[in-house]
Amino acid sequence: MNVFPKKIMLLGSGELGKEVAIAAKRLGCYVIACDRYNDAPAMQISDQFVVVNMNNASELKEVIYKCNPDIIIPEIEALAVDVLKEIEQKITVIPNARATAITMNRDKIRDLAANELNIRTAKFSYAMNQSELDLHAEAIGYPLLIKPVMSSSGKGQSLVNNKNDLVQAWDLAIEKSRGKSNKIILEEFIDFDLEITLLTIRQFNGKTLFCAPIGHEQKNGDYQCSWQPATLTESVLDKAQKIAKCVTDNLGGVGLFGVEFFIKGEEVIFSELSPRPHDTGLVTLISQNLNEFELHLRAVLGIPIPEIVCHEASASRVILASQKTSNIAFTGLEDALSQSNTGVFIFGKPSSTEGRRMGVAVAKAETIDEAKIKADKAAQSVQFINE
Numbered sequence: 001m002n003v004f005p006k007k008i009m010l011l012g013s014g015e016l017g018k019e020v021a022i023a024a025k026r027l028g029c030y031v032i033a034c035d036r037y038n039d040a041p042a043m044q045i046s047d048q049f050v051v052v053n054m055n056n057a058s059e060l061k062e063v064i065y066k067c068n069p070d071i072i073i074p075e076i077e078a079l080a081v082d083v084l085k086e087i088e089q090k091i092t093v094i095p096n097a098r099a100t101a102i103t104m105n106r107d108k109i110r111d112l113a114a115n116e117l118n119i120r121t122a123k124f125s126y127a128m129n130q131s132e133l134d135l136h137a138e139a140i141g142y143p144l145l146i147k148p149v150m151s152s153s154g155k156g157q158s159l160v161n162n163k164n165d166l167v168q169a170w171d172l173a174i175e176k177s178r179g180k181s182n183k184i185i186l187e188e189f190i191d192f193d194l195e196i197t198l199l200t201i202r203q204f205n206g207k208t209l210f211c212a213p214i215g216h217e218q219k220n221g222d223y224q225c226s227w228q229p230a231t232l233t234e235s236v237l238d239k240a241q242k243i244a245k246c247v248t249d250n251l252g253g254v255g256l257f258g259v260e261f262f263i264k265g266e267e268v269i270f271s272e273l274s275p276r277p278h279d280t281g282l283v284t285l286i287s288q289n290l291n292e293f294e295l296h297l298r299a300v301l302g303i304p305i306p307e308i309v310c311h312e313a314s315a316s317r318v319i320l321a322s323q324k325t326s327n328i329a330f331t332g333l334e335d336a337l338s339q340s341n342t343g344v345f346i347f348g349k350p351s352s353t354e355g356r357r358m359g360v361a362v363a364k365a366e367t368i369d370e371a372k373i374k375a376d377k378a379a380q381s382v383q384f385i386n387e
Contacts (some may be wrong), residue, residue: 002302005029009067011054012075013042015347015357016277019285019293020073021046027297032067039350042075057083064091071300073255075276077104077150078178094300095202095253099275102251106185107149109273117250119243119270122262123188133170136186137163145187146170147221148177157221159189190269192262196230197280200244200257201295204302208245211288211295212310213237215368216280222357225375226280227315227368228287232263239268247273256296279357280316286343286362287314312364315371317379319344319359321352328352329387336361336381339374344382358384 005028010017013033018041021031025045033046036053043049052063057080064072064087072087073094081104084097093100102108107126113119123140126149127133137144137160146169148156156176158169173184195218199211215230216223232240244259247270251257258278260271281292289309290298298305328350336344346359359382363374 004301006071006301007032007067007069009064009069009072010034010042010046010075011060011072011079013040013046013049014075015041015282015345015349015360016279016293017042017075018045018347019282019291020075020277020296023291023293023297026294027301027303029297029301032069034063037350041348044348054079056080061087073276073300074100079104093253095251095255095257095275099251099253103273103275105149105181106147106272107183110185112250113247113270117246119246120268121270122190125186127170127184127186128182130167130170133166133184133186134163137166140186140188143189145189146173147185147187148173148181149183149185150178150181151176155221190262190264192264192269194230194232194263195271196232196240196261196263197226197278198240198244198259198261199278199281199284199292199295200241200248200259201299201305202248202252202254202257203299203305204254206305208248209295209305209308210241210244211281211284211292211308213240214280214283223279223318225315225317225372226283227313227372228283229310229313231368233266236263236266236268243268243270251275254299254302256292256299282345282360283314283316283362285316285345285360286341286364287311313366313368313371314362314364315368315375316360316362317372317375318357319346319361319379319382319384321356321358321384322354323384323386324351324353325384325386326351327387328358328384330358330382330384332381332383336378339363339378341365342374342378344378346382352384 013035031046033042081101125136201209212229216226258274262269284291361378365371
């Protein structure tokens with residue numbers, strides 16, 4: 001018999017971690033929120049919080065042993081993963097240390113998918129210096145994408161149309177890379193019809209489950225809006241589910257994975273994977289009977305998931321800061337929430353920079369287009385100001 005409450009440690013306490021913490025608290029769990037800075041979103045609603053450099057192995061290990069959680073849930077990529085490998089002999093790591101290590105670097109997850117599992121991906125190569133970059137770019141052909149092997153939210157990503165842009169793209173990728181790596185990935189640019197996230201749930205003692213596919217749009221590699229359900233043919237959805245199951249079965253463990261694909265005609269092309277709730281899945285805060293964070297916690301805690309229902313056409317739109325400030329204030333909630341079936345979630349970040357994601361608006365309607373219009377209007381109504 002599963003005995004509660006469980007003590008859960010979040011490694012990373014941003015907006016996604018905050019929603020995981022809320023889902024955990026609703027199930028009566030004790031939550032410890034960790035991040036590199038004070039007053040991170042999940043810290044604001046947790047039982048305990050710790051400011052720690054999670055890239056520092058000794059610091060991270062000390063905090064884990066001191067807090068002694070039952071379960072560790074990584075919420076970001078920048079972690080001392082070797083510590084998790086050691087720790088999981090005694091404490092459950094979600095989904096597991098190996099999956100966390102593979103997915104924190106684009107090269108490892110891409111090599112696994114393309115070379116070990118023979119899954120269709122964009123053509124890709126790696127470069128460690130400018131001369132290698134020039135050589136591989138010519139081999140792949142233009143246009144192409146250049147990214148750090150380790151970063152988050154599209155940071156350091158460039159679309160390169162000719163060789164004259166390679167130096168600038170290299171500098172940006174190295175500048176925005178997390179960790180100390182000077183390795184970048186070059187990727188074929190695919191003129192896709194649709195980009196989707198397939199939320200995939202691995203359970204302890206149950207079959208792998210899937211949410212309805214989520215369509216999304218990105219700008220500079222960062223999510224801007226998403227909608228559910230995305231329209232796919234039955235054969236395309238079947239292909240995507242089989243690929244998602246193949247990759248997540250190899251990674252193992254339990255919990256929710258965000259698996260990203262490019263769709264071009266009937267072709268399904270694997271893009272990336274996150275072993276945790278996905279930013280594009282914020283739309284599930286309004287679209288489903290169980291949102292992605294609740295699904296993640298149920299899988300993590302071994303609680304049954306009898307049914308996942310996508311209620312109706314739904315959409316999300318990010319709310320961005322227009323300026324840098326450490327005195328967070330915002331206006332426009334009255335207008336944003338004047339529409340029916342619309343919600344606004346303010347993340348509670350303690351400071352902003354221009355373009356930083358500060359919240360999300362979600363809406364549902366009879367059609368995806370109507371839901372998008374409502375979400376866009378709500379997001380535009382909320383303005384972050386310097387008080």
